[in-house]
Amino acid sequence: MQIEPVQPKHMEIRRLENTETPPYELLLLADPSLVLVDKYLKEGECFLCEMDGEIIGVFVLLMLNPETVEIKNIAVREAMQGKGIGKQLVKEAIRIAEEIGYRKIEIGTGNSSLNQLALYQKCGFRIVEIIHDFFTFHYKEEILENGMVCRDMIRLRIELAS
Ligand code: ACO
Numbered sequence: 001m002q003i004e005p006v007q008p009k010h011m012e013i014r015r016l017e018n019t020e021t022p023p024y025e026l027l028l029l030a031d032p033s034l035v036l037v038d039k040y041l042k043e044g045e046c047f048l049c050e051m052d053g054e055i056i057g058v059f060v061l062l063m064l065n066p067e068t069v070e071i072k073n074i075a076v077r078e079a080m081q082g083k084g085i086g087k088q089l090v091k092e093a094i095r096i097a098e099e100i101g102y103r104k105i106e107i108g109t110g111n112s113s114l115n116q117l118a119l120y121q122k123c124g125f126r127i128v129e130i131i132h133d134f135f136t137f138h139y140k141e142e143i144l145e146n147g148m149v150c151r152d153m154i155r156l157r158i159e160l161a162s
Contacts, residue, residue, distance in 0.1 A: 009051050011085075013092050016046035023048065026058045030075040033139060040072040047096075049076075049089055056080045059089050061096065068104040069097045090123040098160050106157045110135055110143065110150035117154060125156035 016022060027037045040060045049057030059074040071093050076085045090107075097105040107125060109116045121127075134153035135143055143150035 011049065011051045011088075013047055013049050013057075013089070016048055022046055023055050023058050026055070026075045026077060027060070027073050029078070030073045032141065032143070036138075037073065044072055047089075047092070049085065051080075057085050057089050059093050061093060063102075064106065067102060068106060069100070069102045071105065071107045074107075086119055087123060090119065094123065094158060094160075103160055104157055105160060106155060108134075108153045108155045110145065111152040111154055112143070112145035112148040112150040113154075114146050117156075120156050124158050126158070127154055128157045129155040131155065 022041050024034075024037070027041075028034065031037050031040075040062055044060045044062030046058065046060050048055050055077075057074075057076040057080070060072040062070050062072045064070050071090070074086065074089055074093070076089070094105055106128075107120055108131070109120065111130075131153040133151055135150045
């Protein structure tokens with residue numbers, strides 16, 4: 001029996017073109033509010049991760065002020081999660097922020113998003129703030145995760161070298 005050689009996968013991270021439809025199914029994995037997703041897309045810049053021509057990941061960068069950029073939305077297609085792609089996306093977002101010349105990069109997630117909190121800290125983010133009741137105030141539907149209500153936003157930051 002002949003064994004098929006495994007083809008190396010080609011992964012590319014690139015900006016979403018104005019003519020392209022944003023990958024909503026991915027963006028809504030990270031944030032269930034379509035209104036907020038659309039707001040971030042309008043105000044920020046969307047980056048896609050493609051593997052062999054298929055979109056498998058996304059992140060949106062939004063300028064908060066001339067010194068600070070935020071990763072507003074980051075997601076990897078469910079079947080591809082847990083393989084190191086999310087970490088590569090976070091690292092690429094940090095690299096882009098540094099290249100543009102921002103001094104800080106921030107990210108916010110829920111108190112119940114334990115895996116995300118682990119990922120961001122493993123990428124160098126430190127917790128800087130808690131916005132109490134952010135999710136209970138801004139989202140109509142209760143968000144349950146890891147057996148907990150998602151109430152508070154944990155904000156994390158990296159002070160960049162530039
Ligand atoms: N404890 C310790 N470490 C953990 C834990 C945990 N509970 N969970 C994850 N990790 C670590 C992993 O070990 C790994 O680090 P390592 O490489 O050092 O071992 C890292 O966190 C996870 O890495 P990836 O495999 O790269 O993550 P993945 O490709 O699954 O992407 C993501 C992560 C983007 C959060 C993905 O799971 C996803 O799309 N989830 C749904 C959408 C979502 O929740 N997005 C974030 C919302 S917040 C926001 O958008 C700002």
